[in-house]
Amino acid sequence: MIRIVVSPAPIDLPSEIAAAEAGGAGAVATFTGLVRADDGVDCLELEHYPGATEAALTRVAEQAVERWSLQGATIVHRVGPMRPGERIVFVAAAAPHRGDALAACAYLIDRLKTDAPFWKRETRGGTASWVEARESDTAAAARWSATGAG
Amino acid sequence: MPIHMLYFAWVRERIGVTEERVTPPDDVRDVAGLIAWLAGRSDGHAEAFAEPARLRAAVDQDFVALDAPIAGAREIAVFPPVTGG
Numbered sequence: 001m002i003r004i005v006v007s008p009a010p011i012d013l014p015s016e017i018a019a020a021e022a023g024g025a026g027a028v029a030t031f032t033g034l035v036r037a038d039d040g041v042d043c044l045e046l047e048h049y050p051g052a053t054e055a056a057l058t059r060v061a062e063q064a065v066e067r068w069s070l071q072g073a074t075i076v077h078r079v080g081p082m083r084p085g086e087r088i089v090f091v092a093a094a095a096p097h098r099g100d101a102l103a104a105c106a107y108l109i110d111r112l113k114t115d116a117p118f119w120k121r122e123t124r125g126g127t128a129s130w131v132e133a134r135e136s137d138t139a140a141a142a143r144w145s146a147t148g149a150g
Numbered sequence: 151m152p153i154h155m156l157y158f159a160w161v162r163e164r165i166g167v168t169e170e171r172v173t174p175p176d177d178v179r180d181v182a183g184l185i186a187w188l189a190g191r192s193d194g195h196a197e198a199f200a201e202p203a204r205l206r207a208a209v210d211q212d213f214v215a216l217d218a219p220i221a222g223a224r225e226i227a228v229f230p231p232v233t234g235g
Contacts, residue, residue, distance in 0.1 A: 047159055049227060052211040113234035117208070119159035120233045130160045133231035 001072045001094075002061045006053050008080035011087040016076055025071040025094035029105035037084035041122045046079045046088065049117035053077075056116040064093060064107050068100040075108060077118070107144055114141040153220070155188070157198070158229035161205065164198035174220075181207045182216040185228065199228075206231055 001023060013032065020028045035044045061073040072094035082088060091112070093104035120131040152171040162168055178187045182202060189199040199205065207214055208227040220226060 049156070049158060049208070049211075049229070052208060052227070055211060114232065116234075117158070117227075117229065117232050118234060119230060121159070130230065131233045133233055137234050 001070070002058065002065065003072070003074040003076070004054055004057045004061060005076040006048060006050075006057070006079060007076075008078065011076050011078055011090050013087070013090065016074060016090050016092065020072055020074050020092035020094055023072045023094050025101070026096045027098040027101035028072075028092055028094045029098070029101035030090065030092040031105050031109045032087055033089040033109070035082050035084045035086050035088060040124050041084060042125070043081055043083060043123040044088070045081045045121045045123070045128075046077075047119045047121070048077075048079050052117050057112060060108060060111045060115055063111070064104045067107070068093070068095055068104040070095050070100070070104055073104065073108060075112060077112070077116075079118075110137075110140040110144060113137040151224070153184075153223055154225045156225065156227040158227065161198045161229050165192070165194045179219060179221065180216070181209065181214060181218050181220060181226065181228075184220055184226065185216070204230060 017030060057075045061075055064070060064073050070093055074092040076090040078088050091105060091108040093101045093108060095101040095104060114137050121128055122131060152173045154169065155172055156169050157165050174184055174187050178184050185199050185202055189196045202216060206229055207216060209218055209220060209223045210225050
């Protein structure tokens with residue numbers, strides 16, 4: 001019921017959604033992250049820490065399953081070079097009802113942004129630069145630690 | 151026993167290698183001390199480790215603070231703050 005994939009292969013949305021729906025849940029919430037096409041990035045490259053990345057994503061999924069009693073949690077993450085418009089990440093949460101599915105889906109994407117060892121490098125006009133850590137990602141993840149959240 | 155060092159993102163680029171095996175002296179006891187000792191290995195190491203506040207580390211794949219002990223560690227990774235997916 002937990003599916004974790006870290007791979008340079010393109011993310012196949014129909015097959016991932018079908019797999020998330022196969023567990024008999026009443027509600028499946030999904031999120032897809034794409035390389036933004038509107039801010040001048042020609043190429044986005046994602047580096048990761050093999051082994052540690054999969055372990056970190058598994059922990060995030062296990063925490064979501066425990067917190068919302070999910071029937072399934074999926075995290076599929078692309079690594080390597082990508083072009084604008086391509087999918088970087090897909091998450092899905094399957095639960096008996098929509099409230100838990102939607103909340104768990106938001107939790108999965110917020111947590112993986114700060115808890116998993118990924119580093120982004122953007123190329124604009126032939127110049128590559130590493131992306132700095134974002135305060136907003138840390139804040140988004142921290143809201144799940146607040147009393148009564150979720 | 152030698153420690154398997156791993157480097158990621160701009161730390162890796164500045165040092166010029168993805169990984170290496172090192173055997174620090176006995177008086178190097180925590181990650182910060184290891185980083186300070188490694189900084190003497192080359193100009194690239196010195197550049198990568200010039201600002202320890204910008205570095206994060208993992209000991210045997212557990213994310214740790216820079217004052218974490220390294221006794222018995224087999225694999226230590228040094229990298230910038232993560233930047234999400």
